[in-house]
Amino acid sequence: MNKTIIVSNRLPLQISIENEELEVTPSVGGLATGLKSVHKDGNGIWIGWSGITQEELDPRLEAEVNEAITKEQCVSVNLTESDLDLYYYGFSNRTLWPLFHYFIEYTEYNTESWEAYKRVNQKFANKVLEYAEDGDKIWIQDYQLLLVPALVKKNKPDISIGFFNHIPFPSYEIFRTFPKRKELLRGMLGADLIGFHTYDYERHFLSSVKRILSLDVNFNKVTYENRIIKVDSFPMGIDYKKFKQAALDHDKMNEDEKSEIQKRLDQHLQKEDGVKMILSIDRMDYTKGIPNRIKAFEYFLNKYPEFHEKIRLIMLAVPSRSQVPQYQKLKQETDELVGRINGKYSTVSWTPIWYFYRTLPFKNLIDLYTSSDIALITPVRDGMNLVAKEYVATRTRKDGVLILSEMTGASKELNEALLINPFNFEEIADSIKQALEMPVPEQKQRMIALQKRVSRYSVKKWANEFMNSLHQVDKAYHIIQAKKIKKKDLEVFKTRMSSNKQKILFLDYDGTLVNFTNNPLDAKPDQELFSILNKLNAKKNTKLVIISGRDKKTLNKWFGHTPYILVSDHGVSMRLESENWKTMERLKTDWMEDVLPVLETFVDRTPGTLVEKKKFSLAWHYRNTDVELAEKRLVEIKTVLTSFISNTDLTLLEGNKVIEIKSSKVNKGRACSNLVSLFPSDHIFVFGDDWTDEFMFEELPERALSVKVGVQKTKANYYVKSVEQVRELLKAMIE
Numbered sequence: 001m002n003k004t005i006i007v008s009n010r011l012p013l014q015i016s017i018e019n020e021e022l023e024v025t026p027s028v029g030g031l032a033t034g035l036k037s038v039h040k041d042g043n044g045i046w047i048g049w050s051g052i053t054q055e056e057l058d059p060r061l062e063a064e065v066n067e068a069i070t071k072e073q074c075v076s077v078n079l080t081e082s083d084l085d086l087y088y089y090g091f092s093n094r095t096l097w098p099l100f101h102y103f104i105e106y107t108e109y110n111t112e113s114w115e116a117y118k119r120v121n122q123k124f125a126n127k128v129l130e131y132a133e134d135g136d137k138i139w140i141q142d143y144q145l146l147l148v149p150a151l152v153k154k155n156k157p158d159i160s161i162g163f164f165n166h167i168p169f170p171s172y173e174i175f176r177t178f179p180k181r182k183e184l185l186r187g188m189l190g191a192d193l194i195g196f197h198t199y200d201y202e203r204h205f206l207s208s209v210k211r212i213l214s215l216d217v218n219f220n221k222v223t224y225e226n227r228i229i230k231v232d233s234f235p236m237g238i239d240y241k242k243f244k245q246a247a248l249d250h251d252k253m254n255e256d257e258k259s260e261i262q263k264r265l266d267q268h269l270q271k272e273d274g275v276k277m278i279l280s281i282d283r284m285d286y287t288k289g290i291p292n293r294i295k296a297f298e299y300f301l302n303k304y305p306e307f308h309e310k311i312r313l314i315m316l317a318v319p320s321r322s323q324v325p326q327y328q329k330l331k332q333e334t335d336e337l338v339g340r341i342n343g344k345y346s347t348v349s350w351t352p353i354w355y356f357y358r359t360l361p362f363k364n365l366i367d368l369y370t371s372s373d374i375a376l377i378t379p380v381r382d383g384m385n386l387v388a389k390e391y392v393a394t395r396t397r398k399d400g401v402l403i404l405s406e407m408t409g410a411s412k413e414l415n416e417a418l419l420i421n422p423f424n425f426e427e428i429a430d431s432i433k434q435a436l437e438m439p440v441p442e443q444k445q446r447m448i449a450l451q452k453r454v455s456r457y458s459v460k461k462w463a464n465e466f467m468n469s470l471h472q473v474d475k476a477y478h479i480i481q482a483k484k485i486k487k488k489d490l491e492v493f494k495t496r497m498s499s500n501k502q503k504i505l506f507l508d509y510d511g512t513l514v515n516f517t518n519n520p521l522d523a524k525p526d527q528e529l530f531s532i533l534n535k536l537n538a539k540k541n542t543k544l545v546i547i548s549g550r551d552k553k554t555l556n557k558w559f560g561h562t563p564y565i566l567v568s569d570h571g572v573s574m575r576l577e578s579e580n581w582k583t584m585e586r587l588k589t590d591w592m593e594d595v596l597p598v599l600e601t602f603v604d605r606t607p608g609t610l611v612e613k614k615k616f617s618l619a620w621h622y623r624n625t626d627v628e629l630a631e632k633r634l635v636e637i638k639t640v641l642t643s644f645i646s647n648t649d650l651t652l653l654e655g656n657k658v659i660e661i662k663s664s665k666v667n668k669g670r671a672c673s674n675l676v677s678l679f680p681s682d683h684i685f686v687f688g689d690d691w692t693d694e695f696m697f698e699e700l701p702e703r704a705l706s707v708k709v710g711v712q713k714t715k716a717n718y719y720v721k722s723v724e725q726v727r728e729l730l731k732a733m734i735e
């Protein structure tokens with residue numbers, strides 16, 4: 001049976017050794033808590049780090065550790081202390097984490113930790129390869145493993161790989177600053193499906209892919225190394241039922257079943273009428289906006305003294321990555337701020353902030369969620385934030401108010417919360433007041449809407465949608481109808497080419513016989529190409545046609561001395577072997593006077609683009625401009641030109657980074673058909689890479705062997721991946 005392999009840096013369980021005894025605790029953080037409930041229902045395995053280093057692992061406890069891991073359907077990747085130091089504390093948490101959360105000033109880069117990151121990502125990939133079988137699905141998680149998708153793909157190209165990024169993907173302007181930006185993107189693009197929590201992260205990623213790797217992006221699909229990679233957003237949810245049920249059970253608890261924490265919470269709440277509690281829970285992380293929150297709370301106490309003694313902020317900060325200096329600094333800053341405010345405002349019977357710096361068991365989390373009237377969640381950046389959703393799920397009486405930072409992924413879904421800008425103390429303070437005074441009917445109205453959304457889009461649904469989408473991508477890849485050329489197909493190409501019958505070959509030029517260059521005039525034919533073409537042309541009863549969108553002048557310059565048949569301007573003119581050029585269609589050109597100025601205004605507004613004036617057509621080239629600007633302009637130019645060409649016999653042709661306006665009487669398909677009637681052939685071969693070549697694939701008789709360069713939808717029968725492969729195939733046909 002096929003299985004799903006989840007791969008993440010941390011396993012859902014963490015092993016530690018205390019007094020020579022094994023301790024197993026659940027991992028904190030959104031990734032582990034969210035995926036745990038998905039994993040436990042499946043038949044798959046989870047590959048990750050167990051929490052102890054190889055050096056810490058006492059050989060006497062090894063069997064016990066393995067048993068604990070295997071029991072949870074997990075497989076551990078062994079990390080050494082140095083791995084942990086350089087890959088986890090180093091590259092993952094001192095480089096990628098701050099970079100992706102817009103803390104450029106915290107982003108450190110050094111080659112030693114980069115090398116370790118590569119090495120450890122390879123370790124994870126090796127472990128995946130050890131367990132992956134054909135038909136399995138691999139689901140790789142988060143920023144610690146950005147290179148793993150490509151490392152797995154390289155060794156198992158047919159296995160289906162998903163990647164999910166649990167943290168934000170920063171805007172291009174941030175991401176571009178990073179020295180290894182290309183390597184990271186290429187690593188991620190090893191996946192077949194790449195998921196983010198929100199559309200904004202998806203958009204930023206696609207923008208970086210387009211600008212940094214210059215890849216083609218069509219809506220949310222990236223074409224890379226002849227694979228189509230889908231990028232989409234899947235906002236992660238929580239195990240709603242688990243939290244709701246825990247809260248319902250909590251409501252029914254007797255006094256003697258209550259935890260110590262719950263008893264203290266009750267004491268505060270029962271003090272007098274109108275006493276309220278504000279809750280915040282996060283890992284102690286500088287992205288969570290903890291100092292901002294405390295300062296805003298101070299601002300609130302200052303501005304609204306009538307709430308003194310009536311409210312309390314309960315702050316649970318879970319220790320995290322405490323070996324990284326910024327985290328130590330944050331801890332110190334938080335301690336000082338809490339101390340200062342408590343010192344300033346406390347009375348004999350009241351401390352404004354209760355601050356816990358520790359991990360609490362699930363039961364106590366529920367105590368906190370259910371006892372708090374307000375959840376105050378103020379990250380300055382957060383990929384999603386599940387705590388906000390967990391608070392919503394535990395509100396069994398449908399009251400309570402969620403104050404949520406608009407910098408969290410969750411804010412995109414939780415519109416009925418009071419959304420705040422975490423940098424605006426005034427706004428936070430006023431929202432706290434609004435929440436404290438919000439009438440219960442309004443609280444309920446908002447909470448019901450929030451619960452509806454959070455319960456519907458649970459973590460299970462999230463995982464299912466991701467997996468279904470991965471399955472679809474898989475299928476879509478196979479329904480591109482063109483086939484890869486296998487050994488037996490190659491034999492057909494060879495046999496037909498070596499037969500004595502009449503043969504004709506139609507070869508597009510740019511993108512088929514030569515690669516694109518930034519300056520079109522640099523794409524000259526080279527010696528190897530001439531050698532291949534001459535040998536093909538020398539075959540008995542063979543006609544070789546170079547059919548291109550290029551103009552007569554260029555084709556003449558490059559191929560004038562050869563005996564090949566040349567077709568220029570997508571079929572406007574033709575030169576038969578040693579004859580002169582002939583224009584195949586009588587075409588008018590008076591329309592150019594009107595269209596040229598229009599195109600020129602686009603060139604003026606779009607640096608890097610240019611207009612090419614051909615004898616019978618005009619082309620706007622946009623290969624050398626900013627990709628996103630070009631996309632916008634393309635929409636505009638198409639709108640303008642489409643209205644211009646209505647009721648004329650002109651048409652727009654979209655090529656590779658070029659849009660051309662010309663007579664609809666002309667296309668490569670018609671030119672090919674004319675040549676086939678002129679030279680009736682038993683065997684026809686046709687090669688092309690872009691949209692304009694589809695006319696040839698469509699119009700030539702079915703017996704033609706048609707080859708598309710690149711994996712895209714096409715009418716051709718076969719595809720190859722590159723110009724280099726076209727040349728290999730042509731060479732094989734000469735043999």
Ligand code: ADP
Pocket residue numbers: 027028029030031033034281282283316318358359360361362365384385386387388390
């Ligand atoms: P992040 O992933 O950045 O840590 P999230 O808010 O998305 O932030 O996820 C935090 C997760 O960790 C939540 O599922 C929350 O319930 C859990 N969690 C927070 N505090 C504790 C704690 N003290 N003990 C156990 N789990 C906790």
Ligand code: G6P
Pocket residue numbers: 010028029030031032142143166167320321
């Ligand atoms: C965030 C990250 C996770 C990580 C978690 C806890 O949620 O997205 O990948 O596991 O924080 O951090 P830690 O470094 O302790 O694993």
